[in-house]
Amino acid sequence: MKIIKEEIEIDKGRSFKVFSPRLKNYFYWHYHPEIELVFVEAINGIRHVGKNISGFVESDLVLIGSNVPHLNFDYGIETDYHQIVVQFNDRFIENNINSVPEFQSIRKLLDDSYLGISFHGETKTRVVKKLKEIHQVNVFSSLLDLMDILQTLAVSTEFEKLNSDDTRIKFFLNDKIRMGTIYDYIHENFDKKPDVNEISDIVHLSTSAFCRYFKKQTDITFTDFVNRYRINQAKTYLLQEASISEVCYRVGYESISYFNKLFKQLVGETPSAFKQRYSTKSKE
Incomplete structure (x- = not known):
């Protein structure tokens, strides 16, 4: 498959999307303007974000910036697995983060997300617990949950930047x-x-x-x-x-x-x- 632009629809009355895709039999090399936080839990899997190709064991938690090409994290997994994906767009950042001084660290985190950021250690443990408990029915509570997750990631030192260069879609369009x-x-x-x-x-x-x-x-x-x-x-x-x-x-x-x-x-x-x-x- 050639690289695909994914069209993401966020439900009316919400500013972000939380879902659990299952695409293990599908090679989905894609990008989208929305920023994405991915958690996948599996025996083993492949991580391909921008130019970075690596593997994970047991679980992976990765923040992927706007228009960064990536492969679905469940590609080729042959064992049981669980996946949670959170997606939000520029309007979410503009309306909820950019104008709030207290969210300066979150703003810096999202600015750096174009490199792809993988989290580990206690940070991953804490965020995954929150992701699994995020409120799906109460929209106000779910927003607070997401802001809490982003703040936890923003102040963490337990992370790895996956790419050293800008790998947003402009690099790949001529491929x-x-x-x-x-x-x-x-x-x-x-x-x-x-x-x-x-x-x-x-x-x-x-x-x-x-x-x-x-x-x-x-x-x-x-x-x-x-x-x-x-x-x-x-x-x-x-x-x-x-x-x-x-x-x-x-x-x-x-x-x-x-x-x-x-x-x-x-x-x-x-x-x-x-x-x-x-x-x-x-x-x-």
């Missing part, structure tokens, strides 16, 4: 290649040997032109992307109680030592440490 085609190809071939020459032919580019295109769009090479995708799949299999050697071969690697080395490089710990840590958490 004639369908990212969905590339994702589909890798999803179908990650356990084999994804071939850059083959995908180059599929999208009608020379190999060198495709490599330049892909690096420009994602800040990583095609080989790096394949490795990240494989390791992301490996995390899912490890959490489903598969052995390390079984997972290694299942995601397309022939050397367990290389798999262990690459896993630690990308995840920050060995497959055995990762498996043990999350197995222990599931039993608590």
Whole structure:
């Protein structure tokens, strides 16, 4: 699929939208003028915001700015999951935040959201609890809940900016290649040997032109992307109680030592440490 502009309708009598989309079988590479706060709870998943491509384990909480292209966070998830999305537009910011001096920190947070901001730690725990309890019936209470959530995020130090450059839609509008085609190809071939020459032919580019295109769009090479995708799949299999050697071969690697080395490089710990840590958490 080419990048899509999503048309968002906010219900009459409300200034923002809260809902729980389920699009796991659909590649939805899209953007919209509305700012979006996404929470997804799953064993494992892919995060693609702007140029940043990474993975998450257990849950993810991300603030995405206006017109920043992103992939639906439940794309390709094969296990049970839960998702909450909050969307609000410029009118919400103008009417509720910009003119209020006490909301200066929230205004700064929203100004920075064009980079994509991922939250973790106690901040994520507190905000997720509030998101799950947000009032859907009482519109006044729901507005207070949202302002409380934004203030919690605004004063937090537990965050990571996902992009270093501006990746709003103006960067991607001239993109004639369908990212969905590339994702589909890798999803179908990650356990084999994804071939850059083959995908180059599929999208009608020379190999060198495709490599330049892909690096420009994602800040990583095609080989790096394949490795990240494989390791992301490996995390899912490890959490489903598969052995390390079984997972290694299942995601397309022939050397367990290389798999262990690459896993630690990308995840920050060995497959055995990762498996043990999350197995222990599931039993608590």
